[in-house]
Amino acid sequence: MITRRHLIAATSLAGLGLPAVTSAQPRNPAWPRALNMGTAAPGGTYAIYGPAWGQIVQEATGVNISYRTTQGPNQNIILVNRKEVELGMVTMGVALQAWNGQGEWTQGNRFRDIRALFPMYDTPFHGIALRRSGITDHSQLNGKSVGVGPRGGTPGTYYPLILRALGVTPSAIRYGSASDLIGQVSDGLLDAFLFAAGAPIPAFSELETTNQVTIFGFTPAQMETIVKEIPELSKGKIPKGTYRTPTEDLNILGVYNFAIGHRSLPEDFVYELVKAVMTxxxxxxxxxxxxxETRPENWNKNTFLPFHPGAAKWFRENGFAVPDALVMA
Incomplete structure (x- = not known):
């Protein structure tokens, strides 16, 4: 039965120049007929990126891929670990918390049934505000109302910690989907939206086409302060031209994204999955x-989360020396 969710996914893929989702038959009868992927809320990069690689995998393997809207990496980890979905996308900072059972959201549980599949892209933390607000820097957010994305997502997890490291205390921190929070900025209900996703963030691009905005990153001094408190974040830049508004490169802090899968996925299926996306x-x-940035040479952005054996096999066959200590069945 074709559901509304399938129709939405098919329409989105067609808009991206990708074939519409169709019924598939696995190339190997031992493979599952269908798999579910955890993505994220509308307005973020995962909502676009997930169906894009899912469609490529479906075409290559014949396994139907469907999509579940989630709060982001934290919830994706929980769902994959429980095998409520078999595929997902995560940021490596959150994945490190999950693997070690650290961070309030883990409640001390270690999520050890997730496996790395392939590198995706860096997630830059940066903010946006209407130009008329006068906000051009994170230091100006004391006493302001800010949105930080879904509570279970990477920005929802990290941005309160980032603001605390900077000694910034907003009047309110609100959680929700990127599309909802960007609408609140547009309507004047929020002073700023602070987010982290692959740039350009669709919601940011949408707002700057309809309003005069300021998109802002961090000063070098702010980055030094934050990295001392949150060492898994790394310094980087968003090049000028990624968005329409900034006139120079933005200094950002980022955390890398990886696709993950449940450890029980067949090795030969995962090999074909990784091959399809990486090529x-x-x-x-x-x-x-x-x-x-979704290139095989970025496999080494993962230094702790075990690769699925099928993924490691593809990387090794193509000249990337994944160490034995970073592979686990």
């Missing part, structure tokens, strides 16, 4: 510019 970068970039 079709041009198609991924058609879906989202963030995918320009």
């Amino acid at each position: 079709q970068n041009a198609r991924m970039v058609q879906a989202t510019a963030a995918a320009k």
Whole structure:
């Protein structure tokens, strides 16, 4: 039965120049007929990126891929670990918390049934505000109302910690989907929206087409302060031209994203999954510019989360020396 969710996914894929979702038959009868992928709320990069690589995998393997809207990496980890979905996308900072059972959201539980599949892209933390607000820097957010994305997502987890490290105390921190919070900024109900996703963030791009905005990152001094408190974040830049508004590169802090799967996925299926995505970068970039970093040489952005054996096999066959200590069945 074709559901409304399938129709939405098919329409979205068609808009990205990708074929519509169709019924598939697994190339290997031992593979599952269908799998579910945890993505994220509308307005973020995962909502576009997930269906893009899911469609590529479906075409290559014949396994139907469907999509579940989630709060982001934290919830994706929980769902994959429980096998409520078999595929997901995470940021490596949150994945490190999950693997070690650290961070309030883990409640001390270690999520050890997740496996790394392939590198996606860096997630830059940055903010946006209407120009008329006068906000041009994180230091100006004392006493202001800010949105930080879904509570279970990467920005919802990290941005309160980032603001605390900077000694910034907003009057309110609100959680929700990127599309909802960007609407609140547009309507004057929020002073700023602070988020982290592959740049350009669709919700940011949407707002700057309808309003005069300021998109802001961090000063060098702010980055030094934050990294001392949150060492898993790394310094980077968003190049000028990624968005329409900024006139120079933005200094940002980022955390890398990886696709993950449940450890029980068949090894030969995961091999074909990784092969399909890693060899079709041009198609991924058609879906989202963030995918320009979806390249096999970035496998080493993961230093702790075990690769699925099927993924490790593809990387090794193609000249990337994944160490034995980073592979687990």
